[in-house]
Amino acid sequence: MAHLLRILIFALSLTFLYCCSEEEQLPQKALESKEIIQPEIVGNQVTVTFVDSSHTKAVLKADRARVFSEHKKTYLDGNVKTDFFSAKTKERISWLSSDSAEIDDSSKDMLAKGNVVLVSDSNKTRLETSILFWDNKTQKLYSTEFVKIKSPQESISGWGFESDINLNNYRIFKVSGIQK
Structure with a gap:
């Protein structure tokens, strides 16, 4: 009986040691299997x-574009500028510039x-912020960051x-200053 108990303790000890050594090796195996994701397309002066x-x-113009087709993402870096045009007049109605963008x-x-700077040519309104999100489905601009809007009528x-692309109908959720 004592012999059987020693064998059982020995087997449990081996199992415990085996499990601990496997846990230590798993992160190393996971690190070795990580692949560096490369863009399928890279372009300069795009x-x-x-x-x-x-x-x-x-x-849209940018210093560099990286397209990750598998992840359905495009990253734009350096002097990103977009001119928006009217469907009716074919003239530019606004422009957007930023350091970088993700699409x-x-x-x-x-x-x-x-x-980030967005300027509406039609109403001479200028928006400045650090982050701006364009929701294509709703056709609206959003930001949760600090924003400054300057128009001929006011600075706010x-x-x-939240706004339309032309900055005709905008609102700031937590106003901190108004100047007329």
Whole structure:
């Protein structure tokens, strides 16, 4: 009986040691199996024209673009600038600039980051923020960050923002300053 108990304790000890050594090896195996994800397309000094039916909707320029087709994401870096055009007049109606941007290629949503400026040519309104989100489905702009809007009528600042692309109908959720 004592011999059987020693064998059982020995077997349990081996099992315990085996389990502990496997746990230590799992992270190393996981690290070795991680693949570095590379973009399928990389371009420098990129210009992309967005066309709908017979008119140009927008022209986007950036220093660099990286397309990750499998993840349906496009990353734009350096001097990102987009000009938006009217379907009726074919003239530019607004422009957007930022340090970088991310585009969801499935939904066509966009996140502009760093020194974001949006200017509406029609009403001479200028928006400045650090992050701006374009929701393609709702055709609206959003930000949860601090924003400054300057128009011929007023200067207004605050946290959180929602607007149409032309800055005709905008609202700031938490206004911190108004100047007329």
